[in-house]
Amino acid sequence: MLPFSYAARNLFRSKSRLFQTIGGSALVVLLVMSALAINDGMNRVLAASGSPENVILLGAGSEESIQRSEVPERVAGIVEAAVPGISEALGVRAVSSEIHYMNYLSLDDGTRAQAMFRGVTPQALRVHPQVRLMEGAFPSSGQAMAGRLAWRKLGVSEAAMKVGGKVLLDGQEIIISGIFAAPGTVLESEIWLPLGDLRVIAKRETISCVVLRLDDAADFTEVDLFAKQRLDLELAALRESDYYGQLSAFFKPLRIMTWITAGLIAAGAVFGGLNTLYAAFAPRVREMAALQAIGFSRRTLWFSLVQESTMACLAGALLASVAALVLLDGRTVPFSIGTFTLEITPLVAAAGILTGVGLGWIGVIPPTVRCLMPPLPTALRMS
Template sequence: MKSFGTGLLMLLIVAVFLMVWIAMPWQGVVVLAAVLGLWMALTRRGRQTWQVTRVGLSTVTQRLGSSSVVVVGIAGVVGVLVAMLAMSEGFAETLRATGNDRTAIVLRGGSQAELNSVLDRDSANVVIQAPGVKKGADGKPVASSELVVVANLPRKGEPDSDANVPIRGVSGDVWALRDQVKIVEGRRFTPGLRELIVGKGAKAQFAGLDVGKSLRLAGQTWTVVGTFESHDALESELWGDTQSVASAYRRGSSVASVTVLLDSPAAFDTFKASLAADPRLKVDVSTTHDYFSKQSEGLTKVLRIVGITVGIIMAIGAVFGALNTMFAAIQARAREIATLRAIGFRGVPVVASVMLETMLLALLGGAIGAGLVWVVFNGYSASTLGANFSQVVFRFHVSGDLLWTGIKWALAIGFIGGLFPAVRAARLPVTTALREL
């Protein structure tokens, strides 16, 4: 019964620790480390803890094989977790950067994305003339009626592997609407001609998109005349004139969406209210920032769930690795620990020293795993299927917050992996341990 109660208490300690640890910001951890340092420097038991810890660390080289199991296992957990979270963060950040609060996008009511939205010409004209839309120097509203279609193109280095690439038909006002888009090679397309400009991301991922190349799309020959960069999801697209794209893909005069430049972010409510009150329209209105952020929510959530699930499974394995390593270390040092207790070292320094040793090994593993992911994956370009059932090119983003998350996971694994061996070391009978060979 006593053993059962002790085990239940330790599980409760682990649960409370994990709850507090997950919620604790980095400032709290720094304070906690400072308090621990002061305790070890200013109190008798703290100094005893440091002495025992120093002895334990000095024998790590003698236990290099078993200690490396802890370090490598935790490095693997942290590496996989941070890489998966960096993928979801990079994808979400790419889409969030695509929109802003100065522009609004209008789709047919109930449409989840531009690909399944259809607006006729009359509806598009009503949207463009709505209150709140900024007028250009010529007195005309700054707006772009746009059409999004999908084409199959081969990936670079994989001629037999096609992927969906979005082609966006845009109007002449798109350059004022999306001033982040810059031509970096070649020129803009000419309205009315079958010419395309391609995003840098699409050009890096797919074959045949160099300036001057010709593409066969929808039974028509198109010429690539320029390359643009925008540092957002638009770099995954090919752009052409709306009317040319609509003609090639037999879309008549309809468009998928209308994007407008607002007088100011505050004008959005007026713009949205006027469209909602118009009986001729049934549309959904949102800022481009909200629209593109929403497009990333589903996949980002899936990637985070997968990353955390895989991380938990691997963490369980790493915990068992740490348990085995520290139990073996305590068994090898049983006489040493018993001798320390016999000459006056109490249970607290023994427990704390074993915990510190395990968490220092865990910290080393976490730093290695997080560092490797940052070196290898930060800025790494990849593509995945987006809301328009087409490829979105994005870059992994290994932020400081993700690195800190990885380190926290490593320390949590070290805490759990060291707690049970530490308690066993403190409860080891002195007379029994001294008799062991």
């Protein structure tokens, strides 16, 4: 066995090569960690946004787009009276009529941005218990309350969406009356308006859906049965968690694109690095041959090269992990229906480190080919 110090000291033989290897490894690991954090963050926010106790009643045939759904407003009253198992507090059953509407809003400075609006009544707070008013008040007519990450989704400054701020929606001036939080869900990227106001602005005679909260998720069958029996209402019942599950599937191509992009850039970095390494190991062909002549086996030398390559790539992985913690962890990323937060979880960090180890193994290919493949008599005479 060659001493570990041989591998360790070899790292510093060419500082430029060391920096290139560490830099390349850090770039690839950072890309992998970013792609994982994006996928994980998007999945997490969509999974957390849907509660299994909540059931959405949509217009039949509109199960894939809540915004296109048309449900008569009277459905809420009928459901409240007819469906058993609905959660109840202080004699009020948790049934919320809602309009989901996506449109551009304008700010005073002329900025236009696409926002997700939800027309609600105070009942919405019963079916979405994760929503907490952080500042200000629930909106009355002419007002709206904004999720605490709405500004991030809109791509505007946080100050633009503070309480007292004004936004324009289809020419109507709306004053921000409050800021709400709904941690880890897409809800906190939305803007909530009184149901009546949004019905007028969206020029709708119907609502998008009725959301009801059950005491027991197993009672979904009762709601489903109701939707199937009341053919006159043309309803479809969907668990809220299933709805967001479908959305998650809808965004799968986006997540795949993230991986493809990261993969392409990483492949470029890896092949560039391999090429550099192949050239960089040229001066060591005779050295490796001399070690073989002394009696070290190719396997021993290969293992030493693995140590050397893995150390360099792990240094890159650690650098990338620190960069990911500093640059990515906690950062919110907007997407079409909300925002999600990037988290460098232990799983993401472990994947990064494993990638570094994997790169170390890939990185050993050039020196192996360059130094250990030529026949020994030839290698001893190579310049």
